[in-house]
Amino acid sequence: MKTYLIASIKLTLVLLVLLAGVYPVLVAGIGKLSSGGGGGETVSRNGQVIGFANVGQVFTQDGYFQGRPSAVDYNAAGSGGSNKGPSNPDYLTTVQARIDTFLAHNPGVTRAQIPAELVTASGSGLDPHLSPEAAYLQVARVAQARNLPEQKVRALVQQHVEAPLLGILGPEKVNVLQLNLALDALK
Amino acid sequence: MSTELLGVLVTYLLTLALAIPLGKYIARVYQGQKTLLDFMVPLERLLYRVSGIDPNREMNWKQHLLALLTINLVWFVLAFVILLTQGSLPLNPDGNPSMPPDLAFNTAISFLVNCNLQHYSGETGLTYFSQLTVITFLQFVSAATGMAAVVVVFNAFKEKSSEKLGNFFRYLVLSCTRILLPICLVIAAILAFNGTPTSFDGKAEIVTLQGDSVQVSRGPAAGMIAIKHLGTNGGGWFGVNSAHPLENPNYLTNMTELVAQVLIPIAMVITFGVYIRRKKLAWTIFGVMTVGMLLLLVPMLLSETGGSPTLAQLHLLQPTGAMEGKEVRFGPAISAYWSTVTTIISTGSVNSMHDSTMPLSGAMQLLGMFINCFYGGCGVGILNYFIFLIIAVFISGLMVGRTPEFLGKKVEAREMKIATIIALLHPLLILAGTALACFTHTTYPNADWAVKPSAWLNNPGFHGFSEMLYEFTSSAANNGSGFEGLGDNNVFWNVSTGFVLLLGRFLPIIGPVAIAGLLARKRYVPESAGTLRTDTATFGFMTLAVILIIAALAFFPALVLGPLAEYFTIY
Numbered sequence A: 001m002k003t004y005l006i007a008s009i010k011l012t013l014v015l016l017v018l019l020a021g022v023y024p025v026l027v028a029g030i031g032k033l034s035s036g037g038g039g040g041e042t043v044s045r046n047g048q049v050i051g052f053a054n055v056g057q058v059f060t061q062d063g064y065f066q067g068r069p070s071a072v073d074y075n076a077a078g079s080g081g082s083n084k085g086p087s088n089p090d091y092l093t094t095v096q097a098r099i100d101t102f103l104a105h106n107p108g109v110t111r112a113q114i115p116a117e118l119v120t121a122s123g124s125g126l127d128p129h130l131s132p133e134a135a136y137l138q139v140a141r142v143a144q145a146r147n148l149p150e151q152k153v154r155a156l157v158q159q160h161v162e163a164p165l166l167g168i169l170g171p172e173k174v175n176v177l178q179l180n181l182a183l184d185a186l187k
Numbered sequence B: 001m002s003t004e005l006l007g008v009l010v011t012y013l014l015t016l017a018l019a020i021p022l023g024k025y026i027a028r029v030y031q032g033q034k035t036l037l038d039f040m041v042p043l044e045r046l047l048y049r050v051s052g053i054d055p056n057r058e059m060n061w062k063q064h065l066l067a068l069l070t071i072n073l074v075w076f077v078l079a080f081v082i083l084l085t086q087g088s089l090p091l092n093p094d095g096n097p098s099m100p101p102d103l104a105f106n107t108a109i110s111f112l113v114n115c116n117l118q119h120y121s122g123e124t125g126l127t128y129f130s131q132l133t134v135i136t137f138l139q140f141v142s143a144a145t146g147m148a149a150v151v152v153v154f155n156a157f158k159e160k161s162s163e164k165l166g167n168f169f170r171y172l173v174l175s176c177t178r179i180l181l182p183i184c185l186v187i188a189a190i191l192a193f194n195g196t197p198t199s200f201d202g203k204a205e206i207v208t209l210q211g212d213s214v215q216v217s218r219g220p221a222a223g224m225i226a227i228k229h230l231g232t233n234g235g236g237w238f239g240v241n242s243a244h245p246l247e248n249p250n251y252l253t254n255m256t257e258l259v260a261q262v263l264i265p266i267a268m269v270i271t272f273g274v275y276i277r278r279k280k281l282a283w284t285i286f287g288v289m290t291v292g293m294l295l296l297l298v299p300m301l302l303s304e305t306g307g308s309p310t311l312a313q314l315h316l317l318q319p320t321g322a323m324e325g326k327e328v329r330f331g332p333a334i335s336a337y338w339s340t341v342t343t344i345i346s347t348g349s350v351n352s353m354h355d356s357t358m359p360l361s362g363a364m365q366l367l368g369m370f371i372n373c374f375y376g377g378c379g380v381g382i383l384n385y386f387i388f389l390i391i392a393v394f395i396s397g398l399m400v401g402r403t404p405e406f407l408g409k410k411v412e413a414r415e416m417k418i419a420t421i422i423a424l425l426h427p428l429l430i431l432a433g434t435a436l437a438c439f440t441h442t443t444y445p446n447a448d449w450a451v452k453p454s455a456w457l458n459n460p461g462f463h464g465f466s467e468m469l470y471e472f473t474s475s476a477a478n479n480g481s482g483f484e485g486l487g488d489n490n491v492f493w494n495v496s497t498g499f500v501l502l503l504g505r506f507l508p509i510i511g512p513v514a515i516a517g518l519l520a521r522k523r524y525v526p527e528s529a530g531t532l533r534t535d536t537a538t539f540g541f542m543t544l545a546v547i548l549i550i551a552a553l554a555f556f557p558a559l560v561l562g563p564l565a566e567y568f569t570i571y
Helices: A002-032 A089-105 A132-136 A139-146 A150-160 A176-185 B003-030 B038-051 B061-088 B101-112 B128-158 B168-193 B222-230 B251-275 B279-305 B309-313 B331-344 B359-371 B380-400 B413-443 B461-476 B491-521 B537-570
Strands: A042-045 A048-052 A173-175 B204-207 B213-216
Touching: A002 B038, A002 B061, A002 B128, A002 B168, A002 B222, A042 A176, A048 B204, A132 A150, A132 A173, A139 A150, A150 A173, A150 A176, A173 A176, B003 B168, B003 B251, B003 B279, B003 B331, B038 B168, B061 B101, B061 B128, B061 B168, B061 B491, B101 B128, B101 B491, B128 B168, B128 B222, B128 B251, B128 B380, B128 B491, B168 B222, B168 B251, B222 B251, B251 B279, B251 B331, B251 B380, B279 B331, B279 B359, B279 B380, B279 B537, B331 B359, B359 B413, B359 B461, B359 B537, B380 B413, B380 B491, B380 B537, B413 B461, B413 B491, B413 B537, B461 B491, B461 B537
Parallel strands: none
Antiparallel strands: A042 A048, B204 B213
16 A cells, blocks of 8 residues: 555656646647637627627627527626426426517517527527527518618628538537627628 | 438547547557557656656556555545645636535545536636646546556456456556547647637636627636546536537537547447457447447437427427527537437536436436446446446356356356446435435425525426436436536535445446456356357347346336426426
């Protein structure tokens, strides 16, 4: 036991240097070469950082496309899902309330058109995306709030639909922040 | 086929394509044969010299276990002390506090045993220093411990009869320098170039497009996320694990993390076949494990892509499936695949919230952890499978009236006793723990803890029961995922699951190593016409039957009370 103990302590210390010291520093070095320089990829407007490319943001105004509900209000100092199970009656009441809010802000839309992701919380609470259907569904509202022709806004969404990986793997999606940024730039 | 299902299929096939050559490579590493990474030799020599270890000194099975337990004790003390004092240690740009003792106890054990149950959130509960020296470090060495233990078992069957089973420290070091570290560098690079942070900067403060001030947590996460998957650890840098858009930014990183966690468990089966020169046996084992995985995956895929029946009653569209707790960039299909592999493989990382999955999926997740050997954790998956194999050998030996033998060694009462105890330990820990939690919840609802027992559950009814059952299952299986709605950061859960974690880790390592050590000493009986062959489809089916029957007998009542009852309520 004693021989193993001393060897164990020494081995632990050198492995600590290798695995908790050299390794992360090496990875940080690799990260420096990436586009965000290792601090996470940011999005800027007029030289001002206004967000992270992959982290969702709250949009409440009718003139912006709105992302999914979030259990942490898109506060990226933390993260979290609702952890509500499908049989929870309180949860179903919450979803019902979100449906009502959405319908009130989007006249002309019927509930059978609403994709579930628009009224259900994401896993991270920071989901930056919507499905193309969920974005198209908001076109009329956004166009009206901004006094833009619907055609133009719809075309903008279309430009922002990201194809599946290699065109064949996984879902299509729209990055809400990028879309809204482009929307602000529309004349 | 939809792009979402195709993503699942391609991810699995890619895993196989990489795991098979890796398995052969791992066999070469442990046997000391030439490999491409022999330039690591000077580094390894340095490690041995500084620690005063002679890597060629052979150990018997008891010495192996003693060395394993000793170094694990050192790691526990180290981790516990750092977590208790992290608030005053360097690399803490966000100013996070030290952990209270019960949480530090739980966290230190949880990472020591390769479980990675997390009763804290990474953003606020740890510092960069503890993320690296406790979390990342233990993720490497706990995985290497499991791999070293399984090599001892391989050695026991390699030679016809031997006491000498190699050197534990050598296997531990080789697992780190030749397997885990090099592959992690590749994975971390992929993550870094896809947007996962690697720098030591603290939280970023930004004003959003709409004009709100927000903070964004980050840190040197990519390296940790690589080993978290490759070592089947599963503990995330951020609170929501791989659902977090910085921890898992896009579909490519999602595939990478999925391949990474399944890679070594499958490769180890291949290694086994090469190592003991019985490839057919290895393929039989692989076949049983794959059938087992599919039996869990298919129902989970169907129930998640089918959508939530309660949301369907609200007349919502669910074109891709159930979306509560899931991310748009992944979708329900690959999330269901993730939930399957993360529970059968004891990773316990998540890219969607298991608490919000459909009842049938919850049942499959629980079953995956009940069984815990369809591929199974890094190294330990084979050890768990080995227990069932011994039981299957014994039962089928009795059925056909032959002396039970495995690879030329007689399986006798002593080995069977150990195997049975280990097989029964798992349900005991889970069911007794859940019973204790239910008792406490109903009898002492107002106990003065950080979270009162009456406030533990995030969901009422059957689902609430599932939350408690899941927590103990995840602990005993050393999995680490959770029905995260459970209010588990209080003295009851921290301490009770802490002990379950310890028992659920070390006994299932000690048992198989002891059995292998005992068998290795025995005289080799050459195979004859009277030998029950263990590398046939028939025997594979027999093993699967043993696994499923034990799981059904032990866990069916608990499943009925939780997910199955919920299923029949809402469908």
